[in-house]
Amino acid sequence: MSDTAGNGAVLVVGGGISGLTAALEAAEVGNDVFLIEKNSYFGGRVAQLNQYFPKLCPPTCGLEINFKRIKDNRKIRTYTLTTVKSISGGPGNFEVQLETAPRYINSNCTACGDCAQVCTDEIEDAFNFGMGKTKAAYLPHEMAFPRRYVLAKEACSAACLDAVKAACKYNAVELDMQPKTFTLKVSSIIWSTGWNPYDANKITNLNYNSSQAIITNMMMERLAADNGPTRGKIVRPGDNKEPASFAFVQCAGSRDENHLQHCSYICCMATFKHISYIRSQYPDAKIYVFYIDLRTPGKYEHFREKFMADANTTFIKGKVADIVAERDGGVTVVAENAITGAKVHQKVDLCVLATGMEPALGEQGKALGVTMDGNGFVVSSPEKGMMSAGCAKSAVDVYSSGQSSTAAALKAIQIGR
């Protein structure tokens, strides 16, 4: 397939679970699909999750099938480190300018890892939300697709770069790689640009930066993951203390007119999942959950039920007003119990902020002519040839993302016909 595919070609922007789904569902009907991703790997947010609720199964299992489907399907072309620069034309005849940032490692890479062996410089490990460092020549994670290293050239000394280049037996290190721009002609565009964890620093009363004992729910995923910074051991960042008590602060940023107006859909279930992580490591730890409503509807009620009966877990209806760092490394969570009216001061070793989903496309979307609502979600506009899928469209779980992504694929196919 060439860059100028036949009629009905679909551009999918964002290669997380929603983008992968939309791309594959369209391609398996028979359409040509271009799937682009700004990161150096596909899989998006779900690649960072330890387990899915409610089955507590590894997300890499589903990603593996999707990657296999991509590898087996010649209708899909994938591009990592690639973003949209401009869009012209309209439904049926878009011309999209894209730019691929330099990876500094070309397709000769066999993922043998020799470059990382000799690489002396390190960078902050973004995959693990800055908990720990990674070599500047790195594979983003075990399951990374494409299975190809990345070089953070700007973080490396000249000597380090020389060593990395010399270590590669396959001539894959290309230090003078330049950004590459190219144009695609497509009939329709699916925005599956996903979400970012809401910046906890913006929720000033929660004092996120005041203590390493305050982490976000996505950091909790990485702490619990076997391929995370602690190889799956849930310990307090900084001093590696094994926590004896935990607090969960629900709606950290969500359902709040000063932050995110919407409910982020998954955080209640994520917290129950985190309770299951904690219980598998600390059967007796005290857990306190501060919530407004427990939103575990439908079949998720069964999952909640399992943990509501836990004698060492206390659920307090009340919004957290303050979090105070303590000298022993822990924090005190301050809230008012909405039912009893009592003021609660709960000291814990580790506090998890259930930060919500902020749509990731942001201002750039408007500049590209994407229709976005007042909260930054992408509004599906088939009449404009543009669809949205997954969390770009609204805050949802993976299951619902699968539905809206498959729907977006059909709307895209209709435009080409």
Added chain:
Amino acid sequence: MKKVYGAYLCTGCGIGNVLDVDGLKDAAADAGIAMQDHGCLCGADGRAFIEKDIAEKGVNTIVVCACSPRVMQQEFNFGEQTITVRGNLREHVAWTAGEPKEDGSVDDFLQEMGTDYVRMAVTRAQKTELPVPYTMESISKKILVMGGGIAGLTAAKEAAKAGYAVTLVEKDAQLGGKALGWRKMFPTAYPYSELESPNIQQLIAEVQGDSKITVKTACEVARIGGAPGQFNVTLKAAGAVTEWDAPAKVTADQQDLINKGEVDDPNKGLQKYTLLNPEGEIFGAVVLATGWKPADVSQYEHLGYGKLTNVVTNAEFEKLAKNGKVPARVAFVQSPGGKENDKDFPYCNSVTSMVALKQANYVVEDNPVDGKAYILYQHMRTPGNTELFYKGMQSQDGVFMTKAAVTKVAAAGNGLTVDVEDNLLGENLQLEVDMVVLAAGMVPTTAAENVINLAYRQGPAFLDLDLFDGYADSHFICFPYETRRTGIYTCGGVRKAETMEETIDDATGAALKAIQCIESANRGVAVHPRSGDQTYPDFFFSRCTQCKRCTEECPFGALDDDEKGTPLPNPTRCRRCGTCMGACPERIINFADYSIDMIGSMVKSIEVPDDDEEKLRVAVFVCENDAYPAIDMSGMHRNKINRLVRFIPVRCLGSVNMVWIKDAMSSGMDGALLLGCKYGDDYQCHFVKGSEIATRRMENIGETLGSLGLEPERCGVREIAISDYDKIPAIIDEFVEEIVAMGPNPFKGF
């Protein structure tokens, strides 16, 4: 195709550092194909090296012994008319080796792993044929949509918009379903503040005006026979009883009793399930959108439903509101309270919270002066953008909301009293109201009825829906549309309680899946999860003994059978997992590139030293979906792997035929292990039943071994998640140590 072989060994990525290259080449030659080596086969030069042989020698069957088959697919793709088989010397051998020995010598045990993998790859190539896709004599691209509510109407409209003919079947005399009774709809656009006027009439008009859509009202499906691309569908007047109604499931044992006259035939008077109705309509795929029914809430005695007038369900209140003015004082009870604790009514999902908000709005709208709506909830469930509507309603005059446990509803004069505890106002309350509305759930039609009415050997309904409270759920978080009946995709209320917005996406997605299934059948390829696979099970019927195991075990009901019990395959229903192949005691079910003989020959190609107690051998059959990637990942981590085991990839543990275990044991191997997905209620098996069935089979073969005087524990199964990569070495070591403790297979060398 006349096969011309070429075998290639990559010595890069450490393979050449820890293995004796000449020894590997000798192993390939011994097995029948001469092998050449190259320092980097996946590079441009390496590929040119292979392509030269293709061009000059006509090589069309290629063995690449290099990295895992999960990587470098494009690099080693030499076109559809070429067979390429991969031997995994990198992740499974070289990367598990640890540091090379200082003197440069090669470890015996490691070298034997390498030569065995080379021999297995060569054998596999010798036994692989190019697949010829299964093509149907004729194919229908028409889609059947069952159910004419929002979900069904949307699926029909969207499929038609993509160019496909649709027949929409609705039981009622008119289209529209539940939405016909709505006074207002939830907001569907930012800022999600205003209820919207129902657009159901517009949707109905669009469907009725679409020339690609045939609408049949007061009509239902009697039975669906056939298979994707060729479903033979008998329609009937709603409620009619016909000879073409779907037959009930009759197991093989029950059929024996029926034949002996010991029990009545439940299908008396019905046409046999394998018979295709000559008058039937032919469809390519089906969308199931038969929706939901309001739940019965009369079992909550303290709430008085069914006994007290003016205690109604949300569905009944909506009808009142549609037809006129609603009472001024209304309590909306969201949770039954009592022993149900803080759970919602069953089958609610988050829809009923929104319904209460909408209906509270009717109360204040119809009673601008004295309207009072009380929403008594345990947890308001307005996820995503629906939160914005909830937020707006919080400032609506006359609407009061509190977390509360409702302990009693009682009659008081012309009205009702509602006793409320544990609320946000501090004290126990008694509310005086005119009406109480219970947030009854939405029970999927699949909970109590067959609904899809299949004329299949395995019965008329989806299987095992009790795992999902009766919803037609897939159980796959990542793949919501997959059902256990290929070509039938569900949406709307049968899947879960959904808002209209969700339903529209859901139905559009289901339409896509129906289209995709038809196009896949048309190309002769499999659908999910082996999308694009051109192979399919081929039966050598003359040796079939009618044992019916394949028919009963197929997780997808792909096999019917004739009077005698000989299977009748339906390749377009098949997902290509090979569970039938694993089930068959006569070994007559095979795929072009995956067969009993192939895997058996690979097992036999493993060299088993018969005089060295240090060199025991364990055959490990590995599910290629999760366990195989996990082993690769273990290699990437440079974890060492026990050097007595040999990994043999299989499509699914369900495809493991016990003859392979016998092959392994009779060739002198000392144990056999299966690595596959988790099974049980939270199963992760991509083919639903494969790992569960394999475990059962392995227990049986253990008994067989026992009768031969071998320890049953020589055969084992372990559940592996894809993320277990760092645990795999210990899991395997533990199994091998048990075998070592038992000592060598006493039949070794015979």
